[in-house]
Amino acid sequence: MKLVIINYGAGNIKSIQFAFKRLGVDAVLSNNTEEIKAADKVIFPGVGEAKSAMLMLKSTGLDTLIPNLTQPVLGICLGMQLMCKSSEEGNTKGLGIFNVDVKRFSNQVKVPQMGWNTISELKSPLFKGIKEDEFMYLVHSFYAESCNEQIATTNYELHYASALQKDNFYGVQFHPEKSSVAGEQILKNFLEL
Amino acid sequence: MLTKRIIPCLDIKNGRTVKGVNFVDLRDAGDPVELAKQYALKGADELVFLDISATLEGRKTRIEMVLKVAEQVNIPFTVGGGISSIADVDVLLQSGADKVSINSSAVKRPELINELANKFGSQCVVVAIDAKNINGNWMVHLAGGTIPTELNLFDWAKEVEQRGAGEILFTSMDNDGTKDGFANEALAKLSEELNIPIIASGGAGTIQHFIDTFKIGKSDAALAASVFHFGEIPILDLKEALKKENIPVRL
Numbered sequence: 001m002k003l004v005i006i007n008y009g010a011g012n013i014k015s016i017q018f019a020f021k022r023l024g025v026d027a028v029l030s031n032n033t034e035e036i037k038a039a040d041k042v043i044f045p046g047v048g049e050a051k052s053a054m055l056m057l058k059s060t061g062l063d064t065l066i067p068n069l070t071q072p073v074l075g076i077c078l079g080m081q082l083m084c085k086s087s088e089e090g091n092t093k094g095l096g097i098f099n100v101d102v103k104r105f106s107n108q109v110k111v112p113q114m115g116w117n118t119i120s121e122l123k124s125p126l127f128k129g130i131k132e133d134e135f136m137y138l139v140h141s142f143y144a145e146s147c148n149e150q151i152a153t154t155n156y157e158l159h160y161a162s163a164l165q166k167d168n169f170y171g172v173q174f175h176p177e178k179s180s181v182a183g184e185q186i187l188k189n190f191l192e193l
Numbered sequence: 194m195l196t197k198r199i200i201p202c203l204d205i206k207n208g209r210t211v212k213g214v215n216f217v218d219l220r221d222a223g224d225p226v227e228l229a230k231q232y233a234l235k236g237a238d239e240l241v242f243l244d245i246s247a248t249l250e251g252r253k254t255r256i257e258m259v260l261k262v263a264e265q266v267n268i269p270f271t272v273g274g275g276i277s278s279i280a281d282v283d284v285l286l287q288s289g290a291d292k293v294s295i296n297s298s299a300v301k302r303p304e305l306i307n308e309l310a311n312k313f314g315s316q317c318v319v320v321a322i323d324a325k326n327i328n329g330n331w332m333v334h335l336a337g338g339t340i341p342t343e344l345n346l347f348d349w350a351k352e353v354e355q356r357g358a359g360e361i362l363f364t365s366m367d368n369d370g371t372k373d374g375f376a377n378e379a380l381a382k383l384s385e386e387l388n389i390p391i392i393a394s395g396g397a398g399t400i401q402h403f404i405d406t407f408k409i410g411k412s413d414a415a416l417a418a419s420v421f422h423f424g425e426i427p428i429l430d431l432k433e434a435l436k437k438e439n440i441p442v443r444l
Contacts, residue, residue: 012286012289012317014287015289018264022265022267047313047314047317048313049314107388110388111388112359112389113195115196115390115414116195116198117194117195135443137268140316141315175269178267179267180233180267180268184267
């Protein structure tokens with residue numbers, strides 16, 4: 001199993017690498033096109049700001065590589081948001097893998113949403129063995145709208161898509177690497193896809 | 194529904210927990226990694242490591258500790274203590290910390306908050322504020338409450354939010370160590386005036402204090418040290434009690 005975590009300078013990739021290590025898999029950090037293409041599974045992480053993250057992807061050509069990958073790809077947090085059509089954060093055009101827009105929570109609620117919330121309406125092998133309303137750790141100010149490609153939903157101010165899937169592309173808004181035993185199960189499920 | 198968080202705080206010096214810890218099933222109560230793993234198993238939602246090491250050697254040990262915690266613990270954690278630059282934060286985040294907490298350095302140079310939020314994102318910037326109620330005015334203090342400043346708690350908290358902090362950790366120096374409950378009036382005011390999460394700290398003694406800080410103090414999270422370390426309040430019992438009061442918790 002060759003697992004690559006795309007390393008483009010955005011976010012806390014060490015935690016993701018450690019989480020896979022706890023599952024017995026050594027993940028390689030890489031921004032090399034050939035190495036990413038050759039991987040069995042790809043993780044697309046991201047923490048930070050959408051516009052600058054997108055610029056980093058463009059500067060390395062990863063913006064054209066990622067949508068053309070054919071193996072299972074898992075976007076986490078900002079990674080998932082960048083796989084969407086657009087984001088209100090910096091009016092950023094995304095990779096357009098998921099046909100959905102990313103919006104900002106209003107000031108009716110505290111922003112960022114920070115902490116443990118439930119994921120529901122689970123429908124994907126990614127959630128094998130995960131019970132409805134399981135708790136996941138989230139920290140984000142922007143969300144993907146509820147849509148056809150959603151495979152999990154969460155409520156915060158409104159009902160939004162907390163996980164997405166299209167073909168070989170998966171995206172989760174929460175941090176499975178920080179979501180205790182259930183989060184590790186989701187990473188394990190991804191490895192088994 | 195987003196749940197209220199329970200956060201044990203570990204005081205660290207030179208890679209060891211400093212305040213007494215009395216955990217029956219710990220092999221080494223002074224080992225922060227061991228303790229963190231236990232807390233993750235026992236229902237803690239997040240952890241805070243407050244590192245008071247002042248020496249260069251202590252700082253190196255801190256990075257090793259952060260790496261070990263990130264390697265072995267599957268819940269989020271914050272590291273605080275003596276952080277004053279982008280470089281300090283960079284190495285902690287690269288080592289696997291989820292958030293950093295800054296305090297005195299933000300008061301001395303408030304632009305640091307903007308710089309950190311722009312570089313790393315607001316989600317990892319916690320600003321810790323220590324304050325004392327002096328004749329009805331909540332005044333910000335530094336160095337563990339020993340040095341008073343001219344800053345009013347609520348003005349400073351608003352400035353901190355505007356500069357890009359993702360969260361505020363408010364410790365009432367009047368309540369800290371008393372086990373008489375959290376400073377709920379000030380906490381509620383912070384929650385009403387600000388739009389970022391507020392962590393309550395200082396004064397936890399009983400389960401009722403936690404119920405009160407979530408209901409009356411409108412806190413998003415509650416932090417405590419000794420009541421958890423000495424097993425006075427087991428986290429799972431606390432969460433069961435909160436749930437009975439219809440306070441949303443992760444159980």
